[in-house]
Amino acid sequence: MKLVSQSLTTEEINNLQKTFGDYVKLTVDIEKECLVVGVELHADGEKLLLDDGSNQDDIWGGGINLEDKQIDATAVLNLRPRLGNDNLEILDPQRREKFFSVVKKIFQNLWL
Numbered sequence: 058m059k060l061v062s063q064s065l066t067t068e069e070i071n072n073l074q075k076t077f078g079d080y081v082k083l084t085v086d087i088e089k090e091c092l093v094v095g096v097e098l099h100a101d102g103e104k105l106l107l108d109d110g111s112n113q114d115d116i117w118g119g120g121i122n123l124e125d126k127q128i129d130a131t132a133v134l135n136l137r138p139r140l141g142n143d144n145l146e147i148l149d150p151q152r153r154e155k156f157f158s159v160v161k162k163i164f165q166n167l168w169l
Contacts, residue, residue: 058093058094058095058096058097058101058105059093059094059095060091060092060093060105060106060109061091061093061094061163062089062090062091062163063163064162064163064164064165065094065163065164065166067166067167067169070123070164070166070167073094073095073123074123074124076095077095079122079123079124080120080121080122080123081094081095081120081121082094082095082096082097082098082099082102082118082120082132083096083102083118083121084096084099084101084103084105084106084116084117084118084132084134085116085117085118085119085156085159085160086106086111086112086115086116086159087115087116087152087155087156088111088112088115089106089110089111090159090162091109091159091163092159092160092163093105093106094163099118099132100134102116103116103118103134114137114140116134117130117134117147117156118131118132118133118134118135119131119132119135119147119160120132121160121164121167123167126167126168128157128160130146130147130156130157131145131146132145135147
């Protein structure tokens with residue numbers, strides 16, 4: 058489990074794939090534009106982000122398939138009725154787009 062705020066190198070992405078396989082879970086702070094990669098549970102990443110000063114309302118879960126480069130925004134962590142999110146998916150278009158934007162920024166070398 059690692060907190061990342063800068064773009065991962067191709068070597069770092071390859072090491073993640075060797076360690077975790079093709080699919081890697083992510084917990085993302087959509088406002089601070091950082092994420093925790095390699096979590097067993099999204100809640101583990103949430104705790105690390107909270108300890109780092111993140112606001113809980115800005116933390117969302119999902120994952121990335123390193124083989125086919127597909128990003129998903131699905132996690133139990135995303136069940137937040139108080140924020141209007143009563144689904145495992147991130148429903149709010151702005152939050153969802155921020156989530157995808159942060160993941161693409163951190164994993165930008167995957168698309169090179």
